Amino acid sequence: MSSAEAAAAPAAPRAESWLRSLADFYATTMRTQIQTQFQYRAATYGYTLGLVAEPTIYLVVWSTIARSHGGAVGGFDSGHFAAYYIVWTLVRIMNIVFTPYGWEERIREGQLSGALLRPIHPIHYDIAGFAGGKVPWLVMYVPIAAGLSLAFHPSFGTDPLSVVVFLVAIWGAYLIRSFALWLLGMCTFWTTRGSAIFETYMLAELLLSGRLLPLQLMPHWSQTLASFLPFKWTFFFPIEALVGNLSTGELLRGLAFQLLWIAAGALAVHVFWRLSVRRYTAVGN
């Protein structure tokens, strides 16, 4: 270490903007996460196939029901169902975020201690890490989506604005869900089994997000309820943006609602984090 003296002074943070540093962090974390996914190729294949199973079952069931009702249910024909569930899978991949199960493990294994010692808010790790982690899944889903399209003949909209809004909306959905599950995960600071609350969340999400079935097929009261909650903006809206022939106004209003929920989620995380982290005991790690 002959030149160590030269490094004796602590390295000063770069004078460049905070935003540029954050972009560097996101790019590096995403790259690292993609590399990690590549280490587990078999697991990635298996996970992707597992993700496809759920919508394929919905698709087969609803296509069968549509055919038995003369070709359509609640205005959805089989082509619309096919498009909905093929895009559903893409949105589902985008919606994979750090869950309260992970929070329990993170605290139990001491990983949170390491994250707290670094000069960056831990939520950035999760948002950047899961954004990077889904890249291999998305790449693998492309041929699967092509195969499903050949089998079920979906009817997609090709309006450029719909495509652009869809591409923005899937990231909006990702952020809304990231903040929502971070809020649930932080309950682990108050109870060691925060995942129990997550189960309740999942039930509400399943019914009110368009995940189980398109919201148009749900009772009117649940559609009204869904419009006051964040769930529909994480599944239903991004999917409908691409397959639902929404008007320009509806598309832009949807993005505005996503932005609103993102802002609310970020604020709630900020406040709840400050309250919760004081309770962290870091016992045993």
Add this chain to the structure above:
Amino acid sequence: MPSVEVQNLSKIFRVPEREAGMQAATRSLFRRQWRDVHAVDGISFSIEPGEVVGFLGPNGAGKTTTLKMLSGLLYPTGGEVRVLGHVPSKRERDYLRRMTLVMGNRNQLQWDLPALDSFELNRAVYRLPREDFTRTRDELVELLDIGDLVRKPVRQLSLGERMKVEIVGSLLHLPQVLFLDEPTIGLDVTMQKRIRSFVADYNLRHGATVLLTSHYMADVEALCRRVLVIHQGQLLFDGDLAALTHRFAPLKTIEAVLADGETVRLSVPKEETSEATARLLAEHDVVDLTVEDPPIEDVIERVFAGEALAEPAPA
């Protein structure tokens, strides 16, 4: 200005408690009982820049809890802490960029990737200029001789190898304060020496302040002139390692080899050492004689056992 200032620091954990068995488990569903554990109980000390201080105590004494409060992981229940002028519990970015906490039993590297990738992530986290980062990384890698390890996935490294790359990862931002919690735990003697000399070298070159806990007295003897001894959350001693022996070891060991080959070992009160030695020399045909303090391990053991807290009894 001291690097570390601690005044009346305390931490109380509230822990659930119940008897064993189904009945107690059922009862706890409706009425949970709690107990306050005073992990750290009003300790005060300060550490000057560049000092290397040993933090000693038995398991559960409050060492790690104190380090966690100093590093900002835990909020203190009471008292005040300042490290490098910052209040650690605020976890300000400027503070976190200037300190590190290395825990011997914890892995902060990306498990599935070579350590080099984790180092790169740290570069982004600490916003290090790439040239500085590369130079520091290469220097640290060279100093710990881990050039061939940093390209292997971390999961394939042995405990000692992992500890070395962990330390490099923790120092890439050249922290000014190092909190080292059992950095040599579970390592073989050679590896322990390597880590010790590395820490000493880092302290020397960078003028860093080091607070070190270890159950290996060799670590403390090699690195620390000053020690803090904590027991049941309270600070029992703060001073030179030599003074610790003076205060808590009232006896000296006299070992004499007699002309007939027999070895005699006596433990005598310090104030009686001259007299006992003189008598031994006068009454026996002594061919070799040594007078020593007891090993530091024995002294510490006595402190932890509570023996040394009472008035020393005559030998």
